[in-house]
Amino acid sequence: MTSDYLPKRPAAERNSGVILNLLKDILxxxxxxxxxxxxxxxxxxxxxxxxAPRFWQPSEFDPALINTIDMWRNHSNSDFFLSPIILDVCRKVWPIEKIKPNAPITSIVNINMIHIAPWEACLGLLAGAGRVLKKDGILYIYGPFKRGHKHNSLGNKKFDLSLKEKNPSWGIRNIEDIEKAAMNNNLLLEKIEEMPVNNKSLVFRKLR
Ligand SMILES: C[S@@+](CC[C@H](N)C(=O)[O-])C[C@H]1O[C@@H](n2cnc3c(N)ncnc32)[C@H](O)[C@@H]1O
Structure with a gap:
């Protein structure tokens, strides 16, 4: 059945295939x-x-998007696509910590969020992943990043400036800062994978 009527983001249309190829290897x-x-x-x-057979638990900060995610869920008609929940990474306790999922959470995936949110959202993501994941659980983060505080392209430098114009607390994050904050939550940065259009994938493993 056609998905033409369903809401889509162009970036998500473009990056789905390459991200999936990597997820198959690391999850x-x-x-x-x-x-x-x-x-x-x-x-x-x-x-x-x-x-599949992994279950997929979607979540969103913006309650208005829950309905949209549900539309995709109905369209996909898959038992592995679970009902979406509201989740703000900055909360000290995530709602998922209070419910027992059918199958344990073995990985967390986050695409294109930490540069379009305050740094506290990145810290909240890492803290929550530290609480939720068990030993050897995987945290995957995708997006544009700086390394050694340097941009990897002119395009990302301009993008960073445009983000900060929209909201001074937003901006492309520095990998070393994320790595340090991750270690505080027992998450080891195990792999950095170059992705198309100057994006990267970061793969963290929970140590204990
Ligand atoms: C650019 S969109 C990316 C959405 C999707 N991952 C994608 O790739 O199409 C950024 C998302 O981050 C979410 N977000 C912002 N602040 C958040 C927070 N504190 N906790 C969880 N999600 C948040 C927004 O609601 C928005 O859906």
Whole structure:
């Protein structure tokens, strides 16, 4: 059935295939994948069908998007695409910590959020991943990043400036700062993968 009528983001349309290829390699083979900031839900639909038997738990900060994610869920009609929940990474306790999922959360996926939110959201993501994941659980973060406080392209430098104009607390994050904050939550940065259009994938493993 056509998905033409469903809300889509162009960036999510473009990056789904390359991200899926990497997720197939790095995600634990079973359990639940908790997606943070699912946006429209189009990633959830695409990834949940391709990554079964893992369950896909979408979540969103913006309550208005829950309905949209549900539209994608109905369209996909998959038992592995779970009902979306509201989740703000900055909360000291995430709602998922209070409910027992059918299958344990073995990984967390977050795409294109930490530069379009205050630094506290990145810290909240890492703290929450530290609480929710068990030993060897995987945290995957995708987006544009700086390394050694330097941009990897003129395009990302301009993008960073445009983000800060919209909101001074937003901006492209520095990998070393994320790595340090992750270690405070027992998350080891295990892999940095170059992705198209000057993006990167960061893969963290929970140490204990
Ligand atoms: C650019 S969108 C990316 C959405 C989706 N991951 C994608 O790739 O299409 C950024 C998302 O971050 C979410 N977000 C912002 N602040 C957040 C927070 N504190 N906790 C969880 N999500 C947040 C927004 O609601 C928005 O859906």
């Amino acid at each position: 634990p083979p079973t359990g639940t994948v908790l997606e943070i900031s699912s946006g429209t839900g189009q990633h959830a639909a695409y990834f949940s069908s391709a990554l």
